[in-house]
Amino acid sequence: MNEQMLGFVxxxxxxxxxxxxxxxxDALQSVGTxxxxxxxxxxxxxxxxxxKDVQNRKLFDKLFDVFFPAAxxxxxxxxxxxxxxxxxxxxxxxRALEIRRQLVEALINxxxxxxxxxxxxxxxxxxxxxxxxxxxxxxxxxxTLRQLDLEAVVKSFLSGLSQIQKNDGHELSSDRSDKAIRxxxxxxxxxxLRRLVGDRGSSAVAKTxxxxxxxxxxxxxxxxxxxxxxxxxxxxxxxxxATRLARRHLSTKDAMLDFRKTVREAMSYGGTPASLYFxxxxxxxxxxxxxxxxxxxxxxxxxxxxxxxxxMSGSFSKMRSFVFIDTIDEVTGYFDTESDINDSLRNVxxxxxxxxxxxxxxxxxxxxxxxxxxxxxxxxRTTLIICGDARSNYHPxxxxxxxxxKERSRHVFWLNPEPKSYWNSGDxxxxxxxxxxxxxxxxxTLRQLxxxxxxxx
Amino acid sequence: xRFDSISKVEELLKSQGYLPSKEIATxxxxxxxxxxxxxxxxxxxxxxxxxxxxxxxxxxxxxIRLQCYEGLDESKALYEWNYRKQLLRIQAKDxxxxxxxxxxxxxxxSEEYLLERPLLRALRTSSQCVLLIDEVxxxxxxxxxxxxxxxxxFQVSIPELGTVTSKQIPLVFLTSNGTRDLSEAxxxxxxxxxxxxxxxxRERAIIESKVKGVSGILAEQIAHYVSKLREMDLKKKPxxxxxxxxxxxxxxxxxxALSREATASTLNILLKYRSDIDSVKNVMESGRVVFD
Numbered sequence: 001m002n003e004q005m006l007g008f009v010x011x012x013x014x015x016x017x018x019x020x021x022x023x024x025x026d027a028l029q030s031v032g033t034x035x036x037x038x039x040x041x042x043x044x045x046x047x048x049x050x051x052k053d054v055q056n057r058k059l060f061d062k063l064f065d066v067f068f069p070a071a072x073x074x075x076x077x078x079x080x081x082x083x084x085x086x087x088x089x090x091x092x093x094x095r096a097l098e099i100r101r102q103l104v105e106a107l108i109n110x111x112x113x114x115x116x117x118x119x120x121x122x123x124x125x126x127x128x129x130x131x132x133x134x135x136x137x138x139x140x141x142x143x144t145l146r147q148l149d150l151e152a153v154v155k156s157f158l159s160g161l162s163q164i165q166k167n168d169g170h171e172l173s174s175d176r177s178d179k180a181i182r183x184x185x186x187x188x189x190x191x192x193l194r195r196l197v198g199d200r201g202s203s204a205v206a207k208t209x210x211x212x213x214x215x216x217x218x219x220x221x222x223x224x225x226x227x228x229x230x231x232x233x234x235x236x237x238x239x240x241x242a243t244r245l246a247r248r249h250l251s252t253k254d255a256m257l258d259f260r261k262t263v264r265e266a267m268s269y270g271g272t273p274a275s276l277y278f279x280x281x282x283x284x285x286x287x288x289x290x291x292x293x294x295x296x297x298x299x300x301x302x303x304x305x306x307x308x309x310x311x312m313s314g315s316f317s318k319m320r321s322f323v324f325i326d327t328i329d330e331v332t333g334y335f336d337t338e339s340d341i342n343d344s345l346r347n348v349x350x351x352x353x354x355x356x357x358x359x360x361x362x363x364x365x366x367x368x369x370x371x372x373x374x375x376x377x378x379x380x381r382t383t384l385i386i387c388g389d390a391r392s393n394y395h396p397x398x399x400x401x402x403x404x405x406k407e408r409s410r411h412v413f414w415l416n417p418e419p420k421s422y423w424n425s426g427d428x429x430x431x432x433x434x435x436x437x438x439x440x441x442x443x444x445t446l447r448q449l450x451x452x453x454x455x456x457x
Numbered sequence: 458x459r460f461d462s463i464s465k466v467e468e469l470l471k472s473q474g475y476l477p478s479k480e481i482a483t484x485x486x487x488x489x490x491x492x493x494x495x496x497x498x499x500x501x502x503x504x505x506x507x508x509x510x511x512x513x514x515x516x517x518x519x520x521i522r523l524q525c526y527e528g529l530d531e532s533k534a535l536y537e538w539n540y541r542k543q544l545l546r547i548q549a550k551d552x553x554x555x556x557x558x559x560x561x562x563x564x565x566x567s568e569e570y571l572l573e574r575p576l577l578r579a580l581r582t583s584s585q586c587v588l589l590i591d592e593v594x595x596x597x598x599x600x601x602x603x604x605x606x607x608x609x610x611f612q613v614s615i616p617e618l619g620t621v622t623s624k625q626i627p628l629v630f631l632t633s634n635g636t637r638d639l640s641e642a643x644x645x646x647x648x649x650x651x652x653x654x655x656x657x658x659r660e661r662a663i664i665e666s667k668v669k670g671v672s673g674i675l676a677e678q679i680a681h682y683v684s685k686l687r688e689m690d691l692k693k694k695p696x697x698x699x700x701x702x703x704x705x706x707x708x709x710x711x712x713x714a715l716s717r718e719a720t721a722s723t724l725n726i727l728l729k730y731r732s733d734i735d736s737v738k739n740v741m742e743s744g745r746v747v748f749d
Contacts, residue, residue: 020645026491033490034463034483041463044483052644054498054635054651236635243637342690 002028004202008067009050011206015063016213017056023049039070055233059211066209067202069194095125100153107153107180108160119187122148129195140192145185154180215447219301220417230304230446237446238311241453245315255279285317286383286410291370293388294354295325295361301417301443303345305387308449310335310344320377323348324366326395327356330374361391363429364398371401375408382409386437389418390430397429402436412436415443415452458516458585458628460486475504475511476663484650485512494608494629496593496644499652501634502696506591508652509630513587518628521582522589523575525596534603535613537572546570566617576607580623587628593643594633601640604631608646655697657684663697668704678715679704686727686737695727703727717741 009024027049036042043064051060099122106114123129126147127140154177161176196205214233217226255278266273290309292302306321313319313335320332334347356365378384384405406412414437416423416430423430434440441452460466467482477485485508488495497505513520523534531537543565573581579588590604607613611623631647633639655663661680664671683700695703703726712719721738728734 018641020641023645026493026648029491030487033487040479041483044480045487047480048484048487048495048648048650052496052647052649053638054653057651240637 004067005031007203007206008046008063011063011067011203012050012060014206015059015211016216017051017053017059019050023052039068042068055215055236056213058229059213062209062211063206065190065193066197066206069197070190096147096149099125100148100156103148103153103184104156104160107157107183115183115187116191119184119191123188123191123195127192129192129199140196141185141188144188144192148184148188150181150184153184215450216445218444219304219446220298220444222300227300231307233446234304234307235311237450238308241308241450242312242315244454245312285315287318287379287381288316288320289377289382289384289409290319290321291328291366291384291386291388292321292323293325293361293363293366294323294349294352295359297361297391298387298389298417299349301415302387303349304446305385305415305443305449306335306348307341307345308453309385310341312453317381320374322370322374323352323354324361324363324370325354325359326362326365327354328366328369328373329353360393361388362395363388363390363392363433364396364401367398367401367405371404378405378408380408380410384409384412385415386412387415387417387443389416389428390414390423390433391427392429394427397432399432399436402433406436406438411438413438413452414440415449416440417443419444458489458518460489462486469515470511473511473515474666475507476659476666478655478659481508481650481652484648488628488648491648492626494631494647495650496631496633496639496647497650497652498633498635500654500694500696502698503652503654504697505630505632505652506589509587509589509632512628512630513589516587516628518584519582519586520589521575521579521586521627522591525590525592525594527595527597529596529600531603533574534576534600535574535607536577536615537574538566538617539570539572543570568618571615571618576604577613577621579627579629580607580611580613580621583624585625585627587630590629590631592634593631593639594636598640601643605642605646608643654684654687654694657681660684660697660700664701664704667701668708670708671704672713674714675707675712676704679707682715682720683727689737689740691728691733691736692730693728693733699727 005028006024009019009027013019027046030045030049031042034041034045043061046064047057047060051057099118103115103118103122106118123140123144126144128143129140157180158177193205214226214229217230219230222230258277258279261277262273262275265275265277288309290306292306294302302323309316309319309321320330321335322328322330322332329352331348331352334344334351335341402412414430414433418428420442422428430440441448443449443452460469463479463482463486466486467477467479470477470482470485484495487493497508499505510520546565547561575588579586593601593604596604608629611626613621615621631643654660657677657680660683661676664676664679665673668676679700683695683703687694703723706723706726707715707719710719710723721741724734724737728737
């Protein structure tokens with residue numbers, strides 16, 4: 001038990017969740033006081049003692065399932081439970097029909113245990129799982145879902161529902177089918193996971209899952225689900241950063257002495273300055289001008305940067321944004337405070353005129369056009385942020401423009417979503433721009449973006 | 458103070474009209490056994506403060522509350538010397554100050570001149586109490602350090618008096634709206650409880666228990682509708698307290714079941730921003746949120 005706990009903690013730490021020694025002790029202590037056979041209570045107790053950030057909860061839950069699965073995991077036990085042999089291929093279509101029917105029935109009756117046993121059968125028959133095969137769980141999940149044919153299941157589920165008139169009006173059929181799909185997916189996932197754990201042990205499975213916190217996801221290569229997860233963590237992150245910036249402005253450390261007030265107050269103590277008064281420091285909010293490359297390779301990164309900066313736009317006195325591929329266009333207008341940020345981002349990708357010639361990134365031309373059209377946007381108070389991989393498809397770089405922009409502005413920062421080791425390889429010309437920047441940062445994850453904003457801007 | 462079991466905690470909370478999830482009950486149970494503070498985090502209006510109040514009530518303990526705000530310091534949170542009284546004392550002895558200074562200085566820094574603030578009071582009351590430290594996230598990072606000694610060792614060091622250790626270990630609840638990250642040091646000392654918006658069943662149960670005269674159908678509809686709203690991208694999502702207000706108003710208006718008109722005319726109880734109300738109305742007109 002203790003060993004399993006420590007393995008669990010180790011896996012959490014591996015994924016960048018900070019857990020101190022004293023918290024581990026708390027967890028072990030709390031486990032001693034509860035009924036650990038009640039899995040839900042056990043999960044709550046570990047959650048309360050180990051994970052103190054709600055953003056980490058999802059990861060905690062996934063790993064918890066790996067280390068403390070709901071049912072016996074040993075492969076032979078599973079097979080024995082189901083009393084089934086792996087099928088001959090010819091039989092499988094017939095079996096699939098049967099399993100599908102069983103699943104649909106269970107879904108209609110909302111019978112959790114029947115759903116589970118149907119899923120169990122499905123995984124046994126379809127996943128083709130074998131002991132000791134070094135294949136990731138995703139593969140088995142995929143095989144199972146494909147042969148189960150989700151669409152057919154949902155279709156007959158819905159028609160079954162309408163037959164018995166169970167639709168009580170609160171939920172639309174699309175909600176119901178979404179819910180059913182989500183349920184089936186997660187059940188298959190956890191069943192596959194459970195068997196993998198039985199086969200290879202928790203720690204090994206945890207490693208192959210390579211779970212990451214949203215902050216550590218590589219934005220450019222994120223899967224669709226990961227992107228969604230990132231979007232969800234965007235707003236709290238923006239708020240957090242905004243308060244952090246505000247606090248920095250408010251810090252009284254470098255406040256000036258308010259001489260007049262101090263002396264006046266001192267008169268009531270007979271001239272002794274009993275307490276000192278300070279002037280509130282002037283808050284200087286930076287003006288941001290954002291230039292983002294939105295060509296295919298880095299588009300998702302640009303979107304996140306824009307979104308994050310707009311969530312915290314209250315922290316800046318002014319913000320203008322421009323997007324480019326081979327021509328540049330201003331998109332500030334799409335981001336008025338009233339409209340939904342996702343609509344704004346969609347407008348940016350569909351309406352901005354950024355393709356002039358061939359639709360390949362051309363930094364030189366875009367900078368040149370920026371200087372000619374929008375130079376008035378850059379003043380001595382401006383912080384210029386450029387997002388892009390500096391892959392200019394062998395077009396001239398026009399670093400002279402950037403030099404002039406640097407002279408006009410307060411700071412120039414470059415955020416590059418490529419790993420540092422790729423910089424300056426191929427058509428990447430980041431090195432010719434970097435002398436004219438106050439900082440060039442590798443920015444592949446939200447964590448790095450967060451660091452940049454809280455230190456840089 | 459210890460509870461017999463987790464289900465006992467659940468029962469007690471329920472008897473006070475607070476419907477706990479299993480998680481809430483577990484954390485409260487653990488907090489009492491491990492003698493650790495609980496950090497309750499979550500969006501506004503999900504019953505964080507209410508939880509502490511209810512716990513105090515159900516175990517019949519005194520509730521001592523420290524409301525945090527920017528600029529809260531030692532003298533408001535821990536203790537302060539009663540300067541005026543000290544001054545008076547010194548002046549009263551004016552005649553032969555010099556001889557008696559030693560005696561005097563010991564005297565004016567004694568209990569009599571100490572003003573207790575909530576944290577110190579929580580430690581010094583003779584019977585166990587519940588200490589609620591509300592909205593810790595409003596404290597500045599530096600002021601957080603004030604809490605550390607109290608929360609880990611349940612003691613306070615007063616330079617002139619020495620260390621005051623607690624006579625009993627209070628049950629401590631800290632609440633936070635999560636507007637900023639609290640320091641690792643603080644989090645490490647606490648058990649963590651995240652109070653999210655309740656799921657539909659729990660919200661329905663809460664509405665039924667808190668709003669008099671609400672019908673089962675209406676409560677169910679409200680719970681569904683509000684949970685739908687929370688899925689939308691709103692500036693301020695409706696909290697539990699707002700859905701309770703809404704339920705109460707609908708009952709007052711004699712609405713037995715939600716209708717489009719009744720909803721549209723009372724949206725301003727649930728939503729507090731013009732733009733939120735507009736966007737929900739738009740969605741309703743396009744027919745995406747449908748009732749029966």
